Amino acid sequence: xxxxxxxxxxxxxxxxxxxxxxxxxxxxxxxxxxxxxxxxxxxxxxxxxxxxxxxxxxxxxxxxxxxxxxxxxxxxxxxxxxxxxxxxxxxxxxxxxxxxxxxxxxxxxxxxxxxxxxxxxxxxxxxxxxxxxxxxxx
Numbered sequence: 001x002x003x004x005x006x007x008x009x010x011x012x013x014x015x016x017x018x019x020x021x022x023x024x025x026x027x028x029x030x031x032x033x034x035x036x037x038x039x040x041x042x043x044x045x046x047x048x049x050x051x052x053x054x055x056x057x058x059x060x061x062x063x064x065x066x067x068x069x070x071x072x073x074x075x076x077x078x079x080x081x082x083x084x085x086x087x088x089x090x091x092x093x094x095x096x097x098x099x100x101x102x103x104x105x106x107x108x109x110x111x112x113x114x115x116x117x118x119x120x121x122x123x124x125x126x127x128x129x130x131x132x133x134x135x136x137x138x
Contacts, residue, residue: 051077058083 048054051073058071062085071080111128114120 055080055083 046054046057048057054071054073054077058080061069062083069084071077071084073080115128
C-alpha cells in the first residue's frame with residue numbers, strides 16, 4: 001500500500017470515528033427519560049452543550065426536590081451555586097479570622113520577646129517605642 005493510500009485510510013477512519021462519537025453524544029443529549037417511580041434511582045447523568053443549559057438543568061433538579069447532588073463542569077460556571085440552591089460558604093470568614101488572629105498573636109509574641117523577655121534596644125529606643133509615643137500624643 002502506498003503512503004498516500006495509508007494517509008487517506010487513516011483520515012477516513014478518523015472522520016468516521018469522529019462522526020460516530022458525535023452521533024452518540026447528540027443521541028445522549030437528545031434523549032431525556034423520566035425516572036420510573038417504582039425504581040430506586042442512584043445516579044442520573046446529563047451532557048449539555050452550553051453552560052446555560054446546564055444551569056437550567058440544575059434549577060430543574062433543585063426544584064424537583066433533590067438534596068444530595070452535584071454538577072461537574074470543565075470550567076467554573078458563574079451563577080451555578082445559585083442555580084443549585086447552595087448557601088454561601090463560611091470558609092472565607094474562617095480564613096479571615098484565622099489570618100487576623102495569627103497576625104495579632106504574632107505581633108504580640110514579637111513585642112513580648114523583644115521588649116519584655118529580652119530587651120533589644122534599636123536606635124536608642126525600645127521596640128515599638130515610636131508607635132507607642134505617637135499613640136500617646138494623639
